[in-house]
Amino acid sequence: xxxxxxxxxxxxxxxxxxxxxxxxxxxxxxxxxxxxxxxxxxxxxxxxxxxxxxxxxxxxxxxxxxxxxxxxxxxxxxxxxxxxxxxxxxxxxxxxxxxxxxxxxxxxxxxxxxxxxxxxxxxxxxxxxxxxxxxxxxxxxxxxxxxxxxxxxxxxxxxxxxxxxxxxxxxxxxxxxxxxxxxxxxxxxxxxxxxxxxxxxxxxxxxxxxxxxxxxxxxxxxxxxxxxxxxxxxxxxxxxxxxxxxxxxxxx
Amino acid sequence: xxxxxxxxxxxxxxxxxxxxxxxxxxxxxxxxxxxxxxxxxxxxxxxxxxxxxxxxxxxxxxxxxxxxxxxxxxxxxxxxxxxxxxxxxxxxxxxxxxxxxxxxxxxxxxxxxxxxxxxxxxxxxxxxxxxxxxxxxxxxxxxxxxxxxxxxxxxxxxxxxxxxxxxxxxxxxxxxxxxxxxxxxxxxxxxxxxxxxxxxxxxxxxxxxxxxx
Numbered sequence: 156x157x158x159x160x161x162x163x164x165x166x167x168x169x170x171x172x173x174x175x176x177x178x179x180x181x182x183x184x185x186x187x188x189x190x191x192x193x194x195x196x197x198x199x200x201x202x203x204x205x206x207x208x209x210x211x212x213x214x215x216x217x218x219x220x221x222x223x224x225x226x227x228x229x230x231x232x233x234x235x236x237x238x239x240x241x242x243x244x245x246x247x248x249x250x251x252x253x254x255x256x257x258x259x260x261x262x263x264x265x266x267x268x269x270x271x272x273x274x275x276x277x278x279x280x281x282x283x284x285x286x287x288x289x290x291x292x293x294x295x296x297x298x299x300x301x302x303x304x305x306x307x308x309x310x311x312x313x314x315x316x317x318x319x320x321x322x323x324x325x326x327x328x329x330x331x332x333x334x335x336x337x338x339x340x341x342x343x344x345x346x347x348x349x350x351x352x353x354x355x356x357x358x359x360x361x362x363x364x365x366x367x368x369x370x371x372x373x374x375x376x377x378x379x380x381x382x383x384x385x386x387x388x389x390x391x392x393x394x395x396x397x398x399x400x401x402x403x404x405x406x407x
Numbered sequence: 408x409x410x411x412x413x414x415x416x417x418x419x420x421x422x423x424x425x426x427x428x429x430x431x432x433x434x435x436x437x438x439x440x441x442x443x444x445x446x447x448x449x450x451x452x453x454x455x456x457x458x459x460x461x462x463x464x465x466x467x468x469x470x471x472x473x474x475x476x477x478x479x480x481x482x483x484x485x486x487x488x489x490x491x492x493x494x495x496x497x498x499x500x501x502x503x504x505x506x507x508x509x510x511x512x513x514x515x516x517x518x519x520x521x522x523x524x525x526x527x528x529x530x531x532x533x534x535x536x537x538x539x540x541x542x543x544x545x546x547x548x549x550x551x552x553x554x555x556x557x558x559x560x561x562x563x564x565x566x567x568x569x570x571x572x573x574x575x576x577x578x579x580x581x582x583x584x585x586x587x588x589x590x591x592x593x594x595x596x597x598x599x600x601x602x603x604x605x606x607x608x609x610x611x612x613x614x615x616x617x618x619x620x
Contacts, residue, residue: 256410
């Protein structure tokens with residue numbers, strides 16, 4: 156069953172175009188959306204959520220058309236936007252008290268349980284939390300309203316290796332029962348090697364490939380050179396695909 | 408709708424907005440251009456919008472399970488709430504001054520029925536201009552405020568100076584017959600306020616739909 160279906164998503168800016176982006180995320184899967192900075196990862200996620208109004212395309216969240224059924228879709232979706240921390244001066248308990256009023260299936264006992272499990276102190280203010288704990292708080296909120304689809308925009312960027320590892324393990328635990336799915340954008344390839352089942356690669360606003368991880372890796376092995384003893388890693392694939400030559404003759 | 412207002416009051420409103428809601432106490436100053444109270448109401452709202460930009464409130468609201476246009480609805484509910492609460496809280500002070508300051512206000516208009524009617528008109532015009540300007544971008548709080556301040560300032564000057572024109576003395580009066588004569592102004596104010604806010608929501612929401620957050 157499909158958790159997220161994106162078809163021909165298009166958004167044109169004066170200097171950048173998100174060009175017919177299409178991919179599908181199945182239930183119970185973790186999909187990594189990779190691409191270098193400015194490739195269109197955040198625009199894709201924001202367009203999926205109607206934060207950015209797309210010029211064209213079709214989006215289906217958990218089988219429901221979006222934005223036609225925006226409210227129903229959002230009831231079952233948890234989102235973490237990278238670098239955006241709201242209400243830094245507010246206590247977690249205040250944000251929770253407000254947030255819960257918007258969700259039909261809010262489970263307060265589950266919320267209390269997740270807060271405890273993630274070592275979240277409801278009396279603390281957002282600004283007192285580390286970046287990793289903030290992501291965990293948003294995950295706890297999403298779990299409390301029964302989210303089945305999680306959209307994360309660079310959730311691990313800026314985290315230390317220990318917090319990053321912890322978060323990636325949490326991602327894997329979230330999808331374990333096959334009911335929840337995760338789409339997360341990142342440019343940290345090791346994150347994907349650790350926990351993504353599927354990979355979608357976006358370059359200059361276009362999808363280069365979207366497939367199950369092994370098939371994805373295989374499809375890029377033509378970039379191997381005789382000097383490569385081992386199969387290419389995700390980082391090799393990304394670096395070689397993005398490599399460009401400057402007019403002064405320097406190749407990067 | 409109630410949860411949107413609850414969210415605005417608990418998370419989004421800047422503390423100064425609550426202070427500005429109490430500015431009706433200025434009606435106890437013996438001589439003062441009382442319509443400045445309306446300016447403070449607008450200022451409090453502007454402060455709150457600046458605060459929201461800092462707290463990234465728009466992203467929080469946009470991710471809640473409600474349509475994107477509810478971002479505008481929530482802010483407009485906060486505006487209407489703060490303005491009506493401010494005017495309501497000023498009523499006891501307007502009454503008190505009739506007991507303790509019966510000689511009237513030499514600086515401008517008396518806070519009478521007409522004054523409240525004009526106040527609603529000023530707030531209606533502010534909401535219409537501010538919200539339609541702000542939601543062109545959803546971040547230009549300062550420029551939108553300056554633009555909205557032009558009609559607000561002109562309105563306040565017109566209100567305060569009107570009572571000095573011959574033949575308009577009844578606008579400044581506090582006696583029974585004059586107050587009855589002022590009732591249509593209050594009704595007109597309420598109508599302008601309601602219509603301006605409905606329009607502010609429709610135009611603001613339409614503009615926000617096109618904004619990329």
